[in-house]
Amino acid sequence: MNKYRVIGIDIGGTNTKIGLVDADGVCLTKKIIKTADYIALESYIEVIVTTVNKLLALFNVEESFKGIGIGAPNGNHYKGTIEYPPNLPWKGVSPIVELLKRHFDTEIILTNDADAAAMGEMIYGAAKGKKDFIVITLGTGLGSGIVVNGEIVNGHDGFAGEIGHSIIEINGRDCGCGRKGCLETYCSATGLINTYIELLKKNNSYPPVNNTIIDSLYIYQQALKGDKLAIEAFDFTGEMLGIGLANAVVYTSPDTIILYGGLANAKEMIFSPTIKSFNNNLMNLYKDKVRIIPSGLKEDDAAILGAASLISHRI
Numbered sequence: 001m002n003k004y005r006v007i008g009i010d011i012g013g014t015n016t017k018i019g020l021v022d023a024d025g026v027c028l029t030k031k032i033i034k035t036a037d038y039i040a041l042e043s044y045i046e047v048i049v050t051t052v053n054k055l056l057a058l059f060n061v062e063e064s065f066k067g068i069g070i071g072a073p074n075g076n077h078y079k080g081t082i083e084y085p086p087n088l089p090w091k092g093v094s095p096i097v098e099l100l101k102r103h104f105d106t107e108i109i110l111t112n113d114a115d116a117a118a119m120g121e122m123i124y125g126a127a128k129g130k131k132d133f134i135v136i137t138l139g140t141g142l143g144s145g146i147v148v149n150g151e152i153v154n155g156h157d158g159f160a161g162e163i164g165h166s167i168i169e170i171n172g173r174d175c176g177c178g179r180k181g182c183l184e185t186y187c188s189a190t191g192l193i194n195t196y197i198e199l200l201k202k203n204n205s206y207p208p209v210n211n212t213i214i215d216s217l218y219i220y221q222q223a224l225k226g227d228k229l230a231i232e233a234f235d236f237t238g239e240m241l242g243i244g245l246a247n248a249v250v251y252t253s254p255d256t257i258i259l260y261g262g263l264a265n266a267k268e269m270i271f272s273p274t275i276k277s278f279n280n281n282l283m284n285l286y287k288d289k290v291r292i293i294p295s296g297l298k299e300d301d302a303a304i305l306g307a308a309s310l311i312s313h314r315i
């Protein structure tokens with residue numbers, strides 16, 4: 001039996017998670033560092049190198065070490081770079097793979113974080129054995145990884161699969177990409193918060209009492225308590241997402257769509273309106289052929305497993 005080990009690195013705006021993963025998809029050990037503590041790319045690379053070496057030493061990994069997979073926002077699979085990320089400390093283009101290659105004589109693959117999530121689902125999670133599916137990550141924004149015929153779709157420049165930036169509303173909400181009405185301005189934690197605030201304002205109940213900080217967890221808890229506006233905010237988010245997903249289906253005809261990330265933890269509160277709207281808006285040709293399901297990965301390790309699977313996929 002092949003007892004290989006790989007390193008998975010998930011680079012996020014808040015945390016960078018580094019884990020050692022075995023051939024069965026078990027994260028043996030991990031370490032979390034604060035991304036924003038490393039304003040200079042050189043010092044960030046240095047801490048990554050030190051941490052990876054520590055994890056490898058801890059498990060005496062030598063010959064069984066097969067490589068490093070990295071998931072990152074705005075990650076370019078072809079170039080091994082992170083390009084113009086809105087929420088990371090390093091501006092412009094950061095040649096992450098090239099810099100790490102100076103320290104490790106092993107295979108290093110970097111890709112977009114949502115694409116890594118999709119690969120993770122295919123190797124270890126809810127998309128095992130599937131060849132045509134889409135993973136939607138519902139966090140601060142909306143990311144997507146599209147798999148066709150068993151392969152991630154990268155496009156000619158490495159930036160394919162930005163479903164979050166398909167325009168769903170003409171002259172809609174301002175998006176971080178500089179345009180208006182993108183799907184992620186409605187269907188993300190940020191989108192949900194803005195919808196809830198809009199509803200509160202319409203009902204003359206904004207700002208809320210005691211200056212409560214409104215985040216997606218608060219809205220979820222309010223919805224569970226029966227707060228009508230919170231439930232309406234989830235219903236609207238699901239309705240928009242259902243339309244966005246029904247649109248996405250016509251391009252690649254997936255059999256499964258996996259919802260992953262913070263907002264997907266709201267379970268029925270988000271799944272139910274999304275599936276209803278999806279079925280109402282799906283073209284007849286695809287009716288009853290596409291399932292919308294939750295992630296099959298343990299949440300704490302999901303992003304590390306996704307990154308690790310970039311290497312495991314090739315073994």
Ligand SMILES: [Zn+2]
Nearest residue numbers: 165175177182
């Ligand atoms: Zn946009």
